[in-house]
Amino acid sequence: MFEFRKPIPIGEAVSRIMANEVNGKTEYISINESNGRFLSEDLLATEDVPHFDRAPYDGFAVRSIDTALANRDNPIEFEVIDHIGAGAVSNKTVGPFQAVRIMTGAQMPENCDAVVMLELAQDFERDGKTFMSTKRMHKPGDNVSRRGEDAKKGEVLVNKGTKINPGIQAMLATFGYAKVPVAKKPRVGLFATGTELLGVDEPLEPGKIRNSNSYMISAQTERVGAEVEYFGTLPDDFDTCFEAVKAAIEKVDMLITTGGVSVGDFDYLPEIYAKLGAEVLFNKVSMRPGSVTTVAHYNGKILFGLSGNPSACYVGFELFARPVIRKMLFSPKPHLRKEQAVLTVDFPKANPFTRFVRSSLSFSNGKIVVAPSGLDKSNIVMSLAGANSLAILPGGTRGFKAGDEVEVLLLEDHEGSEWPW
Numbered sequence: 298m299f300e301f302r303k304p305i306p307i308g309e310a311v312s313r314i315m316a317n318e319v320n321g322k323t324e325y326i327s328i329n330e331s332n333g334r335f336l337s338e339d340l341l342a343t344e345d346v347p348h349f350d351r352a353p354y355d356g357f358a359v360r361s362i363d364t365a366l367a368n369r370d371n372p373i374e375f376e377v378i379d380h381i382g383a384g385a386v387s388n389k390t391v392g393p394f395q396a397v398r399i400m401t402g403a404q405m406p407e408n409c410d411a412v413v414m415l416e417l418a419q420d421f422e423r424d425g426k427t428f429m430s431t432k433r434m435h436k437p438g439d440n441v442s443r444r445g446e447d448a449k450k451g452e453v454l455v456n457k458g459t460k461i462n463p464g465i466q467a468m469l470a471t472f473g474y475a476k477v478p479v480a481k482k483p484r485v486g487l488f489a490t491g492t493e494l495l496g497v498d499e500p501l502e503p504g505k506i507r508n509s510n511s512y513m514i515s516a517q518t519e520r521v522g523a524e525v526e527y528f529g530t531l532p533d534d535f536d537t538c539f540e541a542v543k544a545a546i547e548k549v550d551m552l553i554t555t556g557g558v559s560v561g562d563f564d565y566l567p568e569i570y571a572k573l574g575a576e577v578l579f580n581k582v583s584m585r586p587g588s589v590t591t592v593a594h595y596n597g598k599i600l601f602g603l604s605g606n607p608s609a610c611y612v613g614f615e616l617f618a619r620p621v622i623r624k625m626l627f628s629p630k631p632h633l634r635k636e637q638a639v640l641t642v643d644f645p646k647a648n649p650f651t652r653f654v655r656s657s658l659s660f661s662n663g664k665i666v667v668a669p670s671g672l673d674k675s676n677i678v679m680s681l682a683g684a685n686s687l688a689i690l691p692g693g694t695r696g697f698k699a700g701d702e703v704e705v706l707l708l709e710d711h712e713g714s715e716w717p718w
């Protein structure tokens with residue numbers, strides 16, 4: 298029986314999904330495995346860094362006051378009473394016109410407040426003692442790296458929800474975080490539905506195609522920071538699909554299915570949601586592609602019925618599933634980052650629904666420019682390879698022209714935006 302569906306605006310669809318409570322969980326993992334994960338707590342400076350004044354150059358630690366009269370015509374001599382490298386601490390008391398030969402990274406001796414670089418000193422021996430002289434006046438603090446100059450104890454350095462990058466790795470190690478509090482990866486269950494689907498290793502047969510959606514969605518899920526539990530393909534058979542979906546929900550944090558959400562005779566997802574007693578949040582969105590995307594809520598979990606058409610499936614994931622995953626990863630900005638860009642080609646096809654055009658975004662003369670990355674139809678696979686963004690072309694009666702400024706959503710970005718629409 299054909300059912301008429303009333304489309305809702307995309308912003309409304311996203312709001313209905315995000316209104317459902319989902320909570321991230323913390324786990325502690327080794328720093329060795331934490332790169333690319335998301336911090337589940339603010340990263341605090343547990344100590345001052347550095348935690349002692351130190352020499353940033355190889356040279357001589359002195360009391361700056363002793364250099365006060367040094368100039369080109371008046372070299373000042375210092376007796377060198379100790380010699381330390383990084384890791385060593387001098388226990389000598391440095392008196393007037395005495396110096397300690399010190400290497401980069403070594404702790405400043407007490408009393409010393411400046412370092413004369415090796416290049417600005419002359420060293421020599423006299424009466425069996427070592428001396429150095431300098432013609433340069435030094436002020437207190439010259440060439441000293443102060444305690445706490447890099448970070449002060451208690452400071453918040455990185456906010457929770459941030460993706461750990463190489464710089465954050467350095468920070469974690471600096472503060473002794475052998476175990477790092479990160480967001481547990483949400484477990485995303487995945488089925489690809491369709492009697493027409495063949496495995497990647499199967500030869501083509503009449504009327505059948507290879508399943509590509511599950512590979513694509515798995516990669517998108519991992520790109521966002523979650524973990525996939527792939528349950529395989531399902532034929533378009535109601536009972537088989539119902540039992541499989543019902544059993545899978547228990548094992549995951551959210552469930553994605555691809556295909557079977559439209560109004561076709563073998564599109565069973567709407568009936569499966571009905572039989573489960575799931576609350577359908579929407580089943581039609583005024584967007585292209587992905588207008589038939591259907592999202593439901595069941596037992597505290599969100600069920601994403603993504604379209605079977607590959608491009609529609611891809612876009613549906615990015616707009617609807619991504620922010621839920623990112624919210625579980627503690628991101629304060631779980632949605633795709635939105636920027637302005639200039640279209641470089643005409644897009645004459647008008648559409649009543651807002652289009653999310655798979656696009657290639659780049660930089661040209663200081664401007665962000667964007668162009669479709671291929672054919673803009675929802676059944677197309679090939680335009681996805683070059684897509685690093687989705688250009689938003691609002692619905693209406695007119696097309697778009699090269700030079701028009703449009704909004705774009707960035708697919709490879711990790712900052713995100715708070716609320717895109």
Ligand SMILES: Nc1nc2c(c(=O)[nH]1)N[C@H]1C(S)=C(S)[C@@H](COP(=O)(O)OP(=O)(O)OC[C@H]3O[C@@H](n4cnc5c(N)ncnc54)[C@H](O)[C@@H]3O)O[C@H]1N2
Pocket residue numbers: 489490491493494506507508509510511555556557558559560561564586587588589603604605606607609675676
């Ligand atoms: N009378 C109407 N027909 C259709 C409508 C409509 O509103 N009225 N909507 C169209 C739109 S828009 C889309 S999008 C599709 C959505 O279809 P379904 O989500 O029900 O998906 P299927 O029917 O299962 O498959 C659609 C298409 O995608 C191919 N597919 C499916 N799974 C995969 C996969 N894992 N890998 C690669 N390709 C896959 C499938 O073979 C079909 O060609 O409905 C329109 N029809």
Ligand code: MOO
Pocket residue numbers: 584585586587588589590604606609675676
């Ligand atoms: O959901 Mo369909 O294009 O609207 O791809």
Ligand SMILES: [Mg+2]
Pocket residue numbers: 556557558559560561563564605
């Ligand atoms: Mg269908």
